[in-house]
Amino acid sequence: METSASTEEKKDLQQKVKQVYDEVGKVVVGQQYMVNRLMIGLFTQGHILLEGVPGLAKTLTVNTLANVLHLDFKRIQFTPDLLPADLIGTMIYNQKASNFEVKKGPIFSNLILADEVNRSPAKVQSALLEAMQEKQVTIGETTFQLDRPFLVLATQNPVDQEGTYPLPEAQVDRFMMKVHVDYPSKEDELEIMRRMSNMKFDNKVNTVLSKEDIFEIRKAINEVNLSESLEKYIIELIFATRDPKAYGMEQEANYIQFGASPRASINLNLAAKAVAFLDGRDFVLPEDIKEVAGDVLNHRIILNYEAEADGVTTQALIKTLLNKINVNR
The missing domain is CATH 1.10.8.80 (Magnesium chelatase subunit I, C-Terminal domain)
Structure with a gap:
């Protein structure tokens, strides 16, 4: 039986969350709104879809957040020639053992960045469905449970841009939130320019939250x-x-x-x-x-x-x- 977190434990967890914002801010300028939505998704087991034109630090933000969290992270670049097996894995034949073995794909991770998810055809996008909803994938005749926590953070460019495919409605509905990422302010863009043009810029961050902390935060939110x-x-x-x-x-x-x-x-x-x-x-x-x-x-x-x-x-x-x-x- 799960026990309720004490007031002091909750305050400690909330303080750690503030530290996450601070660590991400060392690398990502502005975009507090996007970071907040990513955190909400992480703490409520809700997948997040980020939409915005290229160059708005969507990928950088997710990558940095993964580094601040003590989680396994995989980045998958969605392209028109990507196959479902490239995502979830496949069966390969082992000649020495004369049998088929499972080769797991990058979906077997805690945090998945599906980069430009709408650049792949519907059959690849649909391969995410079982993983996102059931937290499991099926390869051949075997079903594998995914590690917890499991979260898909997908980025997409506006669908009216060349070379993009509208996401199937069944998949879009599985995202907890669709967050529109806008251009930075003049002040933020000035700081971005200064940081990124500095050859000595250090993008290292400290790990703040562990898996156990995330599970405790989920309990606290449930209460x-x-x-x-x-x-x-x-x-x-x-x-x-x-x-x-x-x-x-x-x-x-x-x-x-x-x-x-x-x-x-x-x-x-x-x-x-x-x-x-x-x-x-x-x-x-x-x-x-x-x-x-x-x-x-x-x-x-x-x-x-x-x-x-x-x-x-x-x-x-x-x-x-x-x-x-x-x-x-």
Whole structure:
């Protein structure tokens, strides 16, 4: 039976999390928002999809975070000629033993960076499905459990760029959050330029969190209190994406083809608890839910062609949604 972490233990864990931010900041300038979302995913077993144009330090940030954590890390560069076997492994014939042996692929690691995941065809992207959802892979007739923690952090370029493939909806839904990575500010870009043009720049970081720490943080997040009124608030938000007219959003109903799946309510619950924990609280506020709603919902609400024609974005719809739905206390 798991025991609850004491207040002092929780404070110690929260202090270590702050140290993670500090260590990542030694290498990555700005991008605190992206780092925060990666941490939420790590602590709630939620895979994260990072979207942004090339050169925004997506890969550098994930690589640095892996170095700060005491975890096995693999980077997989997704290319048009990548095969599923290159990802999960395959059976090879051993001539000496006259039998087939399993050669495990790079998916057998704690932290997977699927770099430019939308540059590979659907059959390769789909090879991630079992691993992401079931935390296991099947090679031949044998199923292998993946080490815990297991987290996929995928980066992708906007789908309108040449040589990219839209991710299958079934796979996109398995990502806890889809995070849009924007350009740095003028001040941050000035610091980036100074650091990266310095030949003596040292990108070494100290290891802060162990696997055991991560498991303890997960326990602490699980103990964060989410009131019944906020549970119902989450459900109302999700149902409003499926039947906007029932919530007084007549115009928005013309733009939504499919609403959010049940995974949205689960992940919104977990992400809000993680926000509360990272803020040093053992209870969730409505603001915690609103803070992560955009990233949890933006890839789960499917817009129709009319929305595209009228220039309506998913983020704009989510903003309207949050303004319309109130917490019933």
